[in-house]
Amino acid sequence: xxxxxxxxxxxxxxxxxxxxxxxxxxxxxxxxxxxxxxxxxxxxxxxxxxxxxxxxxxxxxxxxxxxxxxxxxxxxxxxxxxxxxxxxxxxxxxxxxxxxxxxxxxxxxxxxxxxxxxxx
Amino acid sequence: xxxxxxxxxxxxxxxxxxxxxxxxxxxxxxxxxxxxxxxxxxxxxxxxxxxxxxxxxxxxxxxxxxxxxxxxxxxxxxxxxxxxxxxxxxxxxxxxxxxxxxxxxxx
Numbered sequence: 001x002x003x004x005x006x007x008x009x010x011x012x013x014x015x016x017x018x019x020x021x022x023x024x025x026x027x028x029x030x031x032x033x034x035x036x037x038x039x040x041x042x043x044x045x046x047x048x049x050x051x052x053x054x055x056x057x058x059x060x061x062x063x064x065x066x067x068x069x070x071x072x073x074x075x076x077x078x079x080x081x082x083x084x085x086x087x088x089x090x091x092x093x094x095x096x097x098x099x100x101x102x103x104x105x106x107x108x109x110x111x112x113x114x115x116x117x118x119x120x
Numbered sequence: 121x122x123x124x125x126x127x128x129x130x131x132x133x134x135x136x137x138x139x140x141x142x143x144x145x146x147x148x149x150x151x152x153x154x155x156x157x158x159x160x161x162x163x164x165x166x167x168x169x170x171x172x173x174x175x176x177x178x179x180x181x182x183x184x185x186x187x188x189x190x191x192x193x194x195x196x197x198x199x200x201x202x203x204x205x206x207x208x209x210x211x212x213x214x215x216x217x218x219x220x221x222x223x224x225x226x227x
Contacts, residue, residue: 037164044207044218044219044220044221045156045158045164045207045209045218045221046218047209047215047216047217047218050214050216061214061215062215063215063216064121064215097163097164102166102169103169105152105154105169105211106154106166106169107154107156107164107209108166108169110164110165112163113163
């Protein structure tokens, strides 16, 4: 059974940095394309970014609001995906989910999410 | 960026009703569309991929149709566990985008 477990969320001041982790179980992590999706409190889903497997180049794409501030990376030896978030803004407050990408397109499995609150 | 407009944003329905949700794309996306269901406090679940293919384990009362710019999600006979918020997502081009969501409430 595929399982994704996010961690690293918390309360951080504007301008600060935080790194989220997503540990994957039950699948061959190194072959997986992975995404981050966020959801602000009471709002809809917002795509953050996606990283392909290293076997196909490890290409990363980002949404415009986070490009240049957030960095997605992975450690296949540790079966872990990361989201490094710098220069955080209050509008980055959200639950952050990691997902596995199926068939090269579809976010098929989701973690339980981790809450990031950016507030002074 | 491709914008997705869902309608309605909220609907109230009764158990047994047929429910249809529409998702319109600002430009053609072929069939690169997914539908998700989300319940309060839970992660979204993939229901439909490639516009009309039912994801594993999803009840057959859910169906999707459409291509190009107009898509629909239909629940043929609403069940108590189907009261939730539904989102469409386009996978045609980056940045990937979601619709604003449709909340299905109890009438």
